[in-house]
Amino acid sequence: MRVKKPVTGTKQCLIWDREHETMPRPKLEKLQLERLQRTVERCYERVPFYREKMDELGVKPEDIVTLKDVSKLPFTTKYDLRENYPFKMFAEPMERVVRLHASSGTTGKPVVAGYTAKDLDTWAELIARVYTSGGVTNADVVHNAYGYGLFTGGMGFHYGAEKVGATIVPVSGGLTKRQVMLWQDFGASVLCSTPSYALVLAEQAAEMGIDTARDLNLRVGFFGAEPWTLEMKKEIEEKLNIEAFDIYGLTELIGPGVSSECPYHDGLHINEDHFLVETIDPDTGEVLPPGTPGEMVLTSLTKEAFPVLRFRTRDRTIINQETCACGRTTARMMRVTGRTDDMLIIRGVNVFPSQIESVILSVPHLEPQYVIVVDRGSTHMDDLEVLVECSEDLYNKGAEAMKEAQEHLSRELHQVLALNARIKVVGPKTLQRSEGKAKRVVDLRELSH
Template sequence: MRVNKPELGAKQCLIWDQEHETMPRPELEELQLERLQKTVERCYTKVPLYKEKMDALGVKPQDINSLKDLGKLPFTTKNDLRDNYPFKMFAEPLDRIIRMHASSGTTGKPIVVGYTVNDINSWSELMARVYTAAGVTQADIVHNAYGYGLFTGGLGFHYGAERVGAAVVPVSGGLSKRQVMLWQDFGATVLMSTPSYALVLAEQAKEMGVDSMRDLKLRVGFFGAEPWTLEMKREIEEKLNLEAFDIYGLTEMMGPGVSSECPYHDGLHISEDHFLVETVDPDTGESLPLGSLGEMVLTSLTKEAFPVLRYRTRDRTFIDTGICSCGRTTARMKRITGRTDDMLIIRGVNVFPSQIESVILTLKGLEPQYVIVVDRGASYMDDLEVLVECTEKFHAQGDEALEKMQELLGAELHHVLGINARIKVVAPKTLQRSEGKAKRVVDLRELNH
């Protein structure tokens, strides 16, 4: 086990890979350039789409002589990957591919990602970094409630836990009563799931009379795969009595493990020796200085089977290259403020679901279970409706209290968004629960008109 435990700041921070996670930036950038040049060569010679795109721009692999030359390379979009379904983006023949994962494909053909033996090994190492940063060791019991199968979450977390030597309980999603029972019986100390499902499990535990402080040993949780706010993070920590760590990953890059929090919770450390990060203007694609809010763009540096150049993630964030108190020198991405493709334009106003969630979770009496419905009325004006559950205790106060809460939430949302929304506070357990990624937005505008 390659774990280092430096005495830094007010907290003890475990580091899995001291060499790369604390590498001085000049050395890191040298390594990045070396790996970028190899990746560009691989893409140009082995992936027809990249050769076509680079030729159209008049760019050859030998033109990449510094990290500043990254902007010469073409972007990769989700449509590029879908259009080359299933294997045209692979840079290795199928006899070298030992695993495939894929996106959900809910809007068409899925994005298929291949892995070589080396890719799986690198992924396991990166996930070991994630666990170790949160203090997880071989003494822990890891309860994995991420979905197994084509989705990358389950197996990504599974292999990382085994790499650090922890015992894994591969439960996957669903059967919430059994999940809570296993927490108690197996003595799980670590939980991983989507944030929305963590709250479903917390709700289930409460119904079963389980006290998170008395009956459970959970102390750490890893949550991601869907947008979630700081308010929801605090809600999870309070209800499950654990320390919640934000993680980030995407199928197109590898899966979970691109970045994660350390105990200082001051941004997510990007594994920059494996992923080159930049931010761009989401409208023009123009590169922005690090530290500017923009769309995050990622380039893989070590992937063999499925290398990716300048992938437009659609996630809005900014990058901090300052050294963290934990001792890691890798850049940190700040919490995602929204996705450019999740942004709703309502009556000309940009609205992110995370803004609505933040307001909901500031009001005592409301639960973090909500649905945003967008439609067009008879006048063809956009109509925004927010349905949100209240607590059992608040619901017992009667209709007058519910009406006042609806007025209060409507006023708070108007203050934040600048537009009016119809609010409906509903009884507990009224809205549909999700055992994976929660569906928060229902946009009916195109469907009904």
């Protein structure tokens, strides 16, 4: 078994591509402008959607003279991409497209992403940056529990691991007990998965009597593809005895690899030589200055097959352009505080699922396994119900102890949300588990009456 490095107490800041990740900002912005101008020209010439939208706005490629001119360009939304399903947004003929990925398409047609051979090489380089930011080298064994297939997570992390020379174990999701066995047998030091599945794996390890600090070689993990709070991050680190790194990506941009944390965990470094970032007022579309909370908008700068201009991510964050203590000069996005499209409006109150999760994990003996159900009852008023699992210890104490935890959570949620929610604390392993992205919210209002 390879020597397990310490989880805390060190700030070993490895950098994969020092030339671009530590580039002085004036030089970086010059590179961004050159790449933006080429991208806009290609989009205008090769993608009918962008030509039509730019013509409507009276914008030509030659109008992009400075980086601020990006605000003249049209926004791209998920709806636009689905309307042009499957390949109408591509800037390259299918003869040059060597791979396709797609989003889940749970609310309609999926978003389809195409990649040229150069795009795939770029993607592997970006994930190599992610791994290296977490201290991963060719001495590591990477257990990849992200889903393989049309979902971008599995393949992205696979080829990035090979790029840094690490040993990749392409497990994908499912067969949870077998995965924990492989941790032990193969000496995995790195875990890649959704945060919710990491907790499922931790739960399985505990059931098997495994002491994660003593019996496993795991030391770091890279988690993303779904919202997760700092409280959940702490749970993962404690239960698996690892250092957890937040990563960010979208199928619409390339997949994972848009940004990731360094050992200082003070925001996620955006790979700005490949992605131009803005924040906007989600209601007006007005561009906001760095440091101001807003909706993040991203433009791809180097993609060949599937370039995207000003994609509205719907993710709320703050962009910090100050140089990080790790030495990287790229801007950092602060942890996403919610999405403009997953915000629930309940009786006129804006509620983000992440707010509810934070409160749940602040109450002792409640587990990060929960479901939020929104419905309309006979009064036609919004009804919020939260089902959450308790720990084995609390469950063994009986119904009275579970009722006290239920009342505790109810009080805490009311203070945070100014809403009364029906709380139901249930026993361990009562709620359905997910091997990929967890389904946390069930909104039944459209089906009611």
